[in-house]
Every structure is written in structure tokens, then in C-alpha cells.
Amino acid sequence: MTMWFTENHTKDVYFAFKAKQLFSTESDFQQIDIYQTKDFGRVLVMDERIMLTEKDEKIYHEMIVHVAMAVHMDAEDVLIIGGGDGGALRELQRYPGIKSIDMVEIDSVVPEVAQRFLPGIAGDFLDSRFTLMIADGLKYVRTTKKKYDFIIVDSTDPFGPGESLFTREFYGNCFEILREDGLLVNQHESPYYRSDAREVKLTYEKTKMIFPIDKLFQAHIPTYPSGHWLFGFISKKYDPLEDLQAERWSKLGLDTFYYNLALHRGSFALPNYVLKLIGKK
């Protein structure tokens, strides 16, 4: 059945496309739907919010992985919090130097749905370097004894199952399990609409108190509210620009859809209104 899918970006603004629903289920944590669309390919929707589309997911996943990897080329142990769709996993699997990739996803249904309906997005869940744990992300970072070089926080929005991944306690416990030169990248919401902007500011303030280096970078993701999306580069030692390993990264010869080294540098140049929002202007 073809219908219109709409997502409210604010109380008074919505985004809509014509879609055919392929699958719908309610997990213990959220409503999960898959739609087929003409312009965006398949779309993964959770609790009525677009998580990714086949058309623009690469922008998000390349930015959440390659910006940090191009700085910390020796990262061996990587932790993904959330990210059950497997997109971040797929990008990480392109680095031969990575020895382990652990994913802590709270909802077991997400990886199942992704592997079944979004095989081109979901990375290789059978990779011997990869471990999937169905658990609460905050609990995992509080209790694990393992140390990591790179943590990716690939969460849903701050309301719902991802709530605890926007808290100070979460980032404090992440600090504890990162190695001395470890770093973290989080999806940092959009600065555009007022209520989302508030979350950007609050999350930034929390991480800034914990980590010595905390810089935002941006990308253009058309199907996310406003299309203007932020990520946080949060690090114990490495600076995203000064410590960029341009030559080493180029040598890998990765074929990317969105990311490149010039864009890496440029993505840290933020608009004035965002600088103002985070108190940098």
C-alpha cells in the first residue's frame, strides 16, 4: 500500500515522502518500520523518526567513522554504542588495522531488521573481529574492563531508548574506558530547530567538562531535520586538525561517497550561529 510517511521536525514543520511500508514491528524498546520510497530507496524509521535512508546514509556513517579514524590511524579496539543498523560497522571494517569491533545495542530487533531489509547498509555481522552485545550502553561502559581506542556513539534521539547516551554519567564512564590517546565521536543532533539546538548545547557542555579536546563538526544529511547535522569529536589527546594523518589515510585508498581530507578540515568550520550556541563566539 502506498501512503505518505510524515515526520514532524517541530510541532509546526513536517517532512513527508510517498512510501510503501515493507515491514513494521514493535520491539521491547521502540516501533521499527521499513519503507520503500522512490527517491530515498529503503528507509529505516524508529518511533516515527527517520534513522537512515539508502540514499544518504553514507554521509552519516562515513562522517561518524572516517573523521576519527583519519586522526587515530592506530586505533585497534573500537566500541560502537547503538548503531544496530550496522552502517558504522561497515565503514570500520574497511580498516585492516582494527583488531576488534564491539557493538553494544540495546534492541536486538534493530540488527535483525537491518540485516534482513538493509543488507547493503549493514556491515558483516559474521566478521571474526566483531562482537554484538545486546545490552544497555551506559551499563556496558560502567562495567566493562576492556579499554578502547575509539568509541562511536551512534544513538537515537535523547528521548526514548537513547536517553541515557546523552548524559554526563555516560561520557564520564566512557572517559574511564578509553586509552590515554583514545577518542570518541557522537552523533550530536541538529543545531537548527530550537528544541534540538538546546540538546546540542547541553550535550556539548557535558562532554566539554570531561574531555580536554571537544570540537563539533558538521555534515549535510538531507533527510534529517533541517539537513544540518552535527557530530562531536571528543578526545583525550589528539586534535582533529593538527593530528590529521592525511598521508597515511590517503594510502589506504578508500573509495568514499562523501568524506575526503579537504572536507575533513572544512567540516570543523562552523557557522556563526552554531559557534554562538556553544559559547565559542
Added chain:
Amino acid sequence: MIREYQLNQEEAPLYNALLEYRKQRMVSFDVPGHKQGRGNPELTEFLGRYAMSVDVNSMKMLDNLIHPIGVIKEAQELAADAFGAYSAFFMTNGTTSAVQAMVLATVNPGEKIIMPRNVHRSAINALILSRAIPVYVDPGVNEKLGIPLGMSIENIEKAIQENPEAQAILVNNPTYYGICPNLKAIVELAHQAGMKVLVDEAHGTHFYFEKSGPISAMAAGADLAAISTHKTGGSLTQSSILLSGPGMADEQGYLRQIINLTLTTSSSYLLLSSLDITRKYLALQGEKIYQRVLEYANYARKEINNIGGFYAFGKAEINYDSFYAFDQTKLSIHTRDIGLAGIEVYDILRDEYQIQVEFGDLSNILAILSIGDRPVAIERLLGALSDIKRRYGKKADQIAVNEYYQPKVVMSPAKAFYAKSKQIPLDQTIGKVCTEFVMCYPPGIPILAPGEEITTEVLEYINYAKEKGSSMTGAEDLATEKLNVIDQL
């Protein structure tokens, strides 16, 4: 099921009457003046039309709390049945009013009442209203944690022997920290001596529905119990129930008269309906709900003790006397071993982690788990405690701090409260008799009550608590830099 109910607990007569009222689309020419919300658009937008439409006045179909003969009467009978009581009285002035009604109904001016000193301020307020004379029983202290306990049987026996004319014994079940006395034994001793047993069960609503929790006041045969349904039961703040046991069977009318002395004549139907719906929910689902709460609490206790530096005590601290049983849904966490006072952890949790716990005193914080808790929230508390340890964890603070001092009672609270007094600076008060309260709120257990001598020990406690950031309340001087003392003895 914990109890066989005599009535059909699926019923909710007051709730149904309000639904019916709403359907009738009644035109109001009575109070409240907002008339189903129409007269106050901003408030209606804020609270919702649904809530405003049942913020109504007493009327025939909705009965009247000060003279219940219809749906409120039925709702109270259902509550009595659900709680295993002889009768139940809905309260809309908080549990404070229920505690006061218990004392006023059983102890006349000048008569004695036996109680531990670590009661909530509402109980000592009741002594001022009733002009009753307290006989304080040392509650006993757990030295390691610095917290007061629930009175030993030996101390209670002694108080009864020394004061055979006392009319009643007032007991906490549990204390704020979750500590329960040997209630059954206390009831037996008191009844043998012809005294009534009044139970401040503000933090024990769930005892009536837990499968293996501490005994409830009504099950133990107590005469009256004040139940803060809003605390751990899920009803709206300020709604409460006074339960009466069969020992008060002949005094039901008098009890109603006493309650009516201070009860508002415009009781909120939001509060009353919340009591009716909560009673139904707990009667039907309570056992399952509190089993889940207990699992959460026990999980949290284990995890907190694994973090190190924090000690969330459990049943191991029971001494089968002044600490007879433990309410495991209370997470009382000793913080001294990470070098922080409880009140400091309380402040850090709120200001830096947006986590509000019930209170912090000098050595502990208290997190209350109840029917609204979720695993994700519990993980946040655990994550925050773990992060606080990472940030602050230093060598244990060696200062042993007690939360309880045996007071030096010079005169009854009422006599001191109404006496001529003057306000003098704190540091000049040593040796004087205080005429007002001083307490950290929460927990609201007075450090000083009217009629007690101000000692060096007590002043040191007040200064230390202030230094650590406790919010001191009770005194006329809001900064607690001056105290009212008896002008001359």
C-alpha cells in the same frame, strides 16, 4: 494474593462518579471559579483540560469528604478492605495531617505519648497542637553508618514501665532509611499496658502489597496508621490515607471529628480520585509491581556495592531488635568512604547529573525506588555514582558522623513553643532552651525541637551540616543564624 479481599476491588466509585459528572456537562454556578478550566486559559493549557474539568466542588453525586455518605464513603470502604484495615479516611492535607490526627485522637492535653525522637517534624508538630508530653525512647544508632534505628524492645518496655499512664506509642514503620522495629512485639506490649499504637507509615504504603516485605501496621494489629500513598503508592502529592484498626472501632465518629478540625472543606477531587484509582491499581497489581521494584532495588544495591567506595546497606545490618526488618526498596547509600558527605553527593547528582534523590544527610544519600522506576533510570543512577567515584574518589573521610543525638528535653514542645522567647545569634545559644525546630529538610527529622536544650554537640552538628551545604529549615530565621530561645526560665 496477599489478602483475600471482601469487596470487589475492580470498582472505583469516586473515579466513576467523576467520569459520570464529566459526561453530564453540568453548568457550574458554584466554586471553583475557573469553571472546568474556562476561566483560566493559561493554567488549563498547562495542566490540561482533562484535569481542570474534574477540579470541582463537593456536590451530591461526588459526596463530601468531611461528611462522607456516598461515593467517598464507598471508596474509603474499598481502601480499608485493600489495606486490611477496620476503616480508612482519605486525607487531602498530606500525611502530616494524618499523623496529627492520630496523636490528637488518642492523647489529650497534658497526657503522655511514647515515641522515638527520630520522628518526622509532623509528629512533634502534633505534640504542639495536642499539648501532649513526649516520652522519648532512644532509637539506637548504627555506629558504622551513623543512622538512627527503630527502638529496641528493652527500651520500649522500660518506657512503658516508667510511664504507665502514657496513652499511646508512636512508631516509624519504616524510618526514612527503611528500618523497621519489631512492630508485632511493640503492639503486644502496648496493648497489654492499655496504650494505643500509632504508626507513621509514610514510607510504607508498599508493605501492604509486598509478598515478603516487613509487616504492615494493620497486619501487626496497630490501632492507627498514616499512609503516604503519594510517596511509594503512586497517588498525587498531598493525598494520603489514615487507616484505623479494630482497636479504634468505638471511636470512629470521634476520629472523623478530629480529622475535620484541620481538614479543608474544599478537598481536591484530583487528590481524591488519585487515591481511589491508586487503591484499585495497588489492590489488583500491587504484588506484581512491588516484586519488580524489589528486583530493581536489589540489583541496584548489588551494583552500587561493586563500584566500591559506596555502601548500600541491606539485610545484613539487621540486628533483630532495634533494626528488626528492612524495607529493601530503600536505597540508603553511605558515602563517607569516597570522602564526600551524603549531602555533597546529593548536590552533585542533582546539579551535574540531573538526578534527584530523596535526601542527602551527612553520611548517606537515600534513593527511593517505587512504582514509576525504569531500568534505564536505575542505570543512570549507577552510572553517575560510578562517575562520581572516578572524579572524587579519595581516601575515606575518617570523621565519624552521627545523624542522631539523644536530646536534652527540658520542657514539653507545646510549653516551649508557646513560651515567651527571644531570637539570639546561634553561637550564644549554648545552654538555652530552644523554642523552635531546626532540621535538614529532607529528611525533616528535627536536630532540635521546641523544649530542648541547645548543647555544644548540637551546635557543632548544625554548623557542620551548613558547611556541607545542607538546607536547614524550621527556624524563624530562614538563614538559621539566629535561634529563638526561652527568654527566661
